[in-house]
Amino acid sequence: MSMAGTSEKVIALCGGIGGAKLALGLYRLLGANLSVVVNTGDDFEHLGLNISPDLDTVLYTLADLADPERGWGRAGETWQFMRAMRDLGGESWFQLGDLDLAMHVQRTGWLRSGRSLSAFAGHTASQFGITARILPMSDGAVRTIVDTDEGSLPFQQYFVRRRGEPVVRAIRFNGAQEASPAPGVLDLIADGSVSAIVICPSNPFLSIDPILAVPGITAALMTARAPVIAVSPIIGGKAVKGPTAKIMEELGIANANSSIAAHYRGLIDGIVIDETDVNDCPRIDLPVLVTGTMMRGLADRERLAGEIIAFAGSLVQSSGAMRAGGRR
Secondary structure, eight states: OOOOOOSOOEEEEEOSHHHHHHHHHHHHHHGGGEEEEEOOTTOEEETTEEEOHHHHHHHHHHTTOBOTTTSSSBTTOOOHHHHHHHHTTOOOSSOOOHHHHHHHHHHHHHHHTTOOHHHHHHHHHHHTTOOSEEEESBSSOOEEEEEEBTEEEEHHIIIIISTTOSOEEEEEEETTTTOOBOTTHHHHHHOTTOOEEEEOSSOIIIIIHHHHHSTTHHHHHHTOSSOEEEEOOEETTEESSTTHHHHHHHTTOOSSHHHHHHHTTTTOSEEEEEGGGGGGGGGOOSOEEEEOOOOOSHHHHHHHHHHHHHHHHHHHHTTSSOOTTSOO
């Protein structure tokens, strides 16, 4: 992989597929100067294994191992294990590929031996040749629970087993108040040499809010010296991936970039929206970068990453992001 090479240091807050696309663009520009803090609210135990879907998606994507069509799991995957599970009448609603199983088995043994998830993430990134720093949001167990018209469902039951069909009433994060940020997360955010903190275009409610729910992270972001930039997952009133638009509608929130800006209000210094939504700008009381946010290929990811870094630099130069006493 050939990276442009730059001295900029950037932190990305990231969920799974959509966020990982931008994380890859940032990584190709920044290399070791990128740190990624990943949502682990989706984590769960399945078939006796510790599964970390978003963390694995980021690791596979940055290591160029991800399946380019599905966006999750490994390229060249086979499914003999799942076929055997079905033959035995076992649970097969959550797909675990034969290659992917190695990650889950290794992580499960690692955690059962008393080592941390953040240590495992660092070890795996090193094994994969990833120079960026990859951190889970916490080593503690934080679990996203979706309250629906069918009752309360753990995230994977809602999203994968029920395919996101139940109507969402509320979302909560069990264990968040008892959790602590993973070692190094708060130090990264407070680092005065960081040029930008980027909230990737992941689902704000399911992928970013769990990160912000871990005590200390939101406060650190609000006092960070670096500008905090959110990239909206909404394009033309729709979400590119996942149930973002459906959840917003069910929670009574307009499917608009102004809603994303309002959701992060007080935390961000600017927002990036797609060029098709330029008419949303007057309804957003923040600096806005209008560009193409649809990432169809690697060139789009790198271009968008570069434009976000430049946007953050423009905020610093105009002193719009540097305000005593925190953000507005």
